[in-house]
Amino acid sequence: MSSLSNGTSKPLDRSNLIPFSSRLREGRALAQDVWSIFNVANLPADCINLGQGYMNFSPPKWITEAATEALNTVAPNHYSHPRGRIRLRDALKTFYEPLFGRSLDVESEILVTSGANEGQYSVFTAFLEQGDEVIMFEPFFDQYLPSVTFNGGKPVYVPLHPPAAHIENPTSDDWTINIDEIRSAITSRTKMIIVNTPHNPIGKVFTRKELEAIAAIAEEFNLLVMSDEVYDCLVFDNKEHVRIATLPGMWDRTVTVGSAGKAFAATGWRIGWLIAPKYIIQPTLAATTRIVFCSNSPLQEAAAAGLEQANDRNFFEIQRAEYAERRAILVDAFDKLGMKYTLPEGSYFILLDISDVDFPEDYPFPESVLGRGRDFRACWFIAMEVGISSIPVSEFYCEEHANIGEAYARFAFCKDTDTLKAAADRFQGLKKFLKH
Numbered sequence: 160m161s162s163l164s165n166g167t168s169k170p171l172d173r174s175n176l177i178p179f180s181s182r183l184r185e186g187r188a189l190a191q192d193v194w195s196i197f198n199v200a201n202l203p204a205d206c207i208n209l210g211q212g213y214m215n216f217s218p219p220k221w222i223t224e225a226a227t228e229a230l231n232t233v234a235p236n237h238y239s240h241p242r243g244r245i246r247l248r249d250a251l252k253t254f255y256e257p258l259f260g261r262s263l264d265v266e267s268e269i270l271v272t273s274g275a276n277e278g279q280y281s282v283f284t285a286f287l288e289q290g291d292e293v294i295m296f297e298p299f300f301d302q303y304l305p306s307v308t309f310n311g312g313k314p315v316y317v318p319l320h321p322p323a324a325h326i327e328n329p330t331s332d333d334w335t336i337n338i339d340e341i342r343s344a345i346t347s348r349t350k351m352i353i354v355n356t357p358h359n360p361i362g363k364v365f366t367r368k369e370l371e372a373i374a375a376i377a378e379e380f381n382l383l384v385m386s387d388e389v390y391d392c393l394v395f396d397n398k399e400h401v402r403i404a405t406l407p408g409m410w411d412r413t414v415t416v417g418s419a420g421k422a423f424a425a426t427g428w429r430i431g432w433l434i435a436p437k438y439i440i441q442p443t444l445a446a447t448t449r450i451v452f453c454s455n456s457p458l459q460e461a462a463a464a465g466l467e468q469a470n471d472r473n474f475f476e477i478q479r480a481e482y483a484e485r486r487a488i489l490v491d492a493f494d495k496l497g498m499k500y501t502l503p504e505g506s507y508f509i510l511l512d513i514s515d516v517d518f519p520e521d522y523p524f525p526e527s528v529l530g531r532g533r534d535f536r537a538c539w540f541i542a543m544e545v546g547i548s549s550i551p552v553s554e555f556y557c558e559e560h561a562n563i564g565e566a567y568a569r570f571a572f573c574k575d576t577d578t579l580k581a582a583a584d585r586f587q588g589l590k591k592f593l594k595h
């Protein structure tokens with residue numbers, strides 16, 4: 160046996176030769192994320208995937224045709240302006256002006272980004288100083304956390320309270336905020352508040368009254384409001400989608416976030432946008448230009464085609480009805496099972512109360528779910544025994560409050576009806592594992 164340079168037969172551990180940045184220790188960036196644990200690759204091959212929120216269908220053909228056309232044209236194969244391609248900015252202007260009730264300047268008030276995620280990241284880069292605090296409602300879209308901490312910010316959590324136990328058929332409206340709790344979370348370092356409506360994972364569509372109360376606080380403490388409205392096209396039951404930027408005085412301090420991924424069933428395209436006053440867009444443009452320079456050019460053209468034709472084709476209305484039908488399939492399945500769930504009024508997620516799912520503690524769970532919340536084990540058990548994957552909701556909470564999320568599993572209904580009907584049949588197999 161040959162001796163190695165350390166004079167022993169043991170190879171030198173060189174894995175720490177180049178230390179990585181300590182910022183990765185923040186914002187759970189190194190923790191195994193829930194998406195990789197509940198990844199199709201780790202689950203039985205025939206498991207129905209209602210976990211991660213992406214569609215199992217393509218964008219409409221008239222939109223993918225626009226993508227093909229863009230790929231066959233010279234200019235959209237190259238760098239776009241960092242603000243975004245003018246065709247898309249024009250389409251965003253035309254589409255959103257009536258919804259915001261104001262004119263939008265394509266040069267200074269609209270910014271195309273590489274998905275909503277990168278747009279949000281760029282806002283944090285542009286506005287956060289080291290130690291600035293960002294208020295977010297729990298449960299929260301998990302990406303906010305590292306995006307804030309990578310940019311030196313400190314997340315501060317305010318709860319969305321789960322429906323009271325006596326409510327028999329809760330809807331997402333029964334998840335409530337307490338304005339006094341927001342007020343007491345504010346310190347001299349509070350810079351921003353993130354509002355996500357319709358909400359992931361609850362499906363809550365914030366009411367005008369709730370948004371007015373948040374707006375009053377933002378005015379009182381001079382906060383920047385990030386309004387994450389990526390599910391704005393998926394609001395059900397005639398519920399009103401209120402844009403906080405349209406409330407009195409709020410345009411001046413709000414950046415509204417949108418996503419072509421959610422609007423056009425194209426989550427892999429990575430096209431998103433921000434709408435805000437010039438003095439919010441300009442610093443964010445400076446950040447995004449140095450982060451990605453510009454976004455995917457051909458798919459900006461396709462997203463533009465989508466927005467240009469959506470109203471004439473009644474696209475969002477038809478899509479909303481299709482999603483309502485998809486939601487109904489899961490709701491019926493849960494009703495048949497007699498399980499409690501939160502009826503979502505927006506987005507494409509539904510929270511199932513899994514408190515009654517009874518599984519043996521000595522079930523052969525993998526290491527990755529042991530030591531996590533009960534919901535991780537319940538979701539794993541449901542995937543293995545019933546053949547449907549979901550996402551444990553404690554992942555959307557900070558460690559301190561994870562126990563609140565442990566009562567729920569999130570199922571995504573952005574799937575075709577055949578898949579959802581097959582899932583509905585399988586769900587009945589859960590009956591024999593229920594406590595009551």
Ligand SMILES: Cc1ncc(COP(=O)(O)O)c(C=O)c1O
Nearest residue numbers: 274275276300359389418420431
């Ligand atoms: C609430 C919320 N915001 C932002 C995003 C990110 O959107 P995009 O895929 O456009 O980056 C998601 C995606 O799941 C989301 O649920």
